[in-house]
């Protein structure tokens with residue numbers, strides 16, 4: 316295929332422009348120049364292998380894109396592309412226990428689609444169940460490394476799959492092969508989780524240096540996105556283990572906080588296991604508040620991996636704006652609020668997007684009948700099918716309320732437990748899907764046996780049924796005590812299911828309270844956000860929603876329609892992440 320003359324002209328223009336920009340920058344900022352490449356892209360064809368064609372393997376690649384609008388209206392746009400390394404404990408569809416898996420399974424794809432080179436590093440879990448087939452397409456890249464930690468040299472291997480424009484890199488070690496879920500089994504959390512995720516972090520720091528994915532390593536000029544406590548050792552390792560030897564001087568790290576309530580806290584004596592130099596204790600060292608100590612001689616000394624990332628990462632992102640503020644307060648900061656407040660200038664909130672391919676009522680393979688915002692009639696069939704599946708009487712006039720989530724203090728399940736005896740007096744049907752705290756699981760089973768024709772407690776982690784509940788219900792209840800972003804309310808709105816949520820964190824940011832009088836009486840809003848967090852205010856909001864469903868059909872249709880029309884794709888969030896990457900590279904590494 317030959318080049319058109321216009322392409323050649325634009326190409327020459329771009330080369331000249333690049334040379335000019337390069338010399339300008341030389342005069343101003345020599346250290347930035349070291350990791351900036353100007354690449355002229357005449358045409359952006361499909362990616363081959365893992366190195367997008369026309370790219371240079373570097374931390375930051377400035378790509379001159381020819382933007383073609385109307386004929387004669389061609390202009391050159393600068394786009395900076397990065398080598399991005401996600402480090403996470405889970406990524407869907409390979410492994411998922413909650414929203415972290417959803418985000419790390421879809422944000423990398425959105426960033427790759429925007430031109431970045433993206434790798435996701437996470438464990439190769441095998442628990443002896445059919446879930447193991449999720450890893451079947453990954454191949455052993457025949458690269459074994461030895462990691463110095465926990466008193467010896469631990470050998471890990473890497474597996475790799477290139478899918479949807481992303482390098483999925485699986486860290487392999489026997490500690491990830493055992494029955495149970497990703498973090499524990501019926502006896503509780505695995506006792507060696509600190510070991511398992513220390514290995515992950517060390518391996519993730521090596522991956523860009525040693526893995527020739529598609530023939531080229533990512534190299535050390537990259538940006539690490541470290542998710543939650545499991546990946547939090549990465550920025551500490553960059554600062555303590557690599558930069559003193561001149562490695563990763565041009566890399567940056569961003570801590571992404573999905574949930575501050577889990578911090579990876581272990582006794583202080585375990586510091587020696589982490590593979591950090593002895594004089595770096597201060598980065599991860601932490602002292603419990605007095606009230607949390609267990610006995611009079613307890614000094615409260617501990618290592619806290621998330622705290623280590625808060626003090627060493629170049630920037631911090633939380634998964635909604637509301638939550639980024641909440642974590643700087645004593646109510647929401649879980650003991651880290653003062654530290655987080657001190658880093659306020661590099662703390663941003665970016666609301667999660669959702670995987671709009673997996674969660675699309677017009678093509679969802681799990682639901683009984685497809686529908687869309689332009690034709691919602693199929694939703695009725697989904698409701699009938701769900702009522703059948705749950706053994707409820709088939710009644711379209713009866714509001715069907717759902718709850719999906721981990722059975723955990725965070726999700727406000729205790730509030731539902733308190734409210735159910737009253738709620739069951741009303742003419743409603745209520746389904747709860749969740750697994751977690753055994754005391755809530757038992758309560759769901761008992762409640763189902765007491766209110767057989769109107770309450771179902773589905774105790775399991777089951778993705779297909781979560782889709783069917785999202786599609787078949789009229790209302791989704793989320794009384795979360797705190798919610799960094801929340802995904803189920805986003806899925807619900809996309810499926811025309813109206814959310815009733817506690818007004819907190821990402822729920823407050825994404826669910827707009829219904830106002831029947833707005834827009835000259837046409838109404839506005841996408842659901843109900845109640846406050847304070849009490850049984851009474853939750854019941855009041857739920858009953859208001861139920862009354863609107865029963866008595867104000869056009870208002871209800873408006874609520875459904877506005878929810879379904881919301882833009883919740885990842886592209887918008889990915890663009891905001893790009894802004895944060897740019898800011899991260901403007902500054903020198905926070906700890907150099």
Ligand SMILES: Nc1ncnc2c1ncn2[C@@H]1O[C@H](COP(=O)(O)OP(=O)(O)O[C@H]2O[C@H](CO)[C@@H](O)[C@H](O)[C@H]2O)[C@@H](O)[C@H]1O
Nearest residue numbers: 413414415573720721749775776777781798799800801802
């Ligand atoms: N029993 C079950 N069966 C099937 N699917 C189930 C299930 N229980 C939960 N899920 C699924 O797991 C995901 C849960 O995501 P959330 O964002 O609501 O919460 P989570 O607290 O895990 O995530 C944390 O990280 C995410 C991502 O940043 C933040 O949105 C959130 O606020 C934060 O607490 C959803 O996809 C949901 O459908």
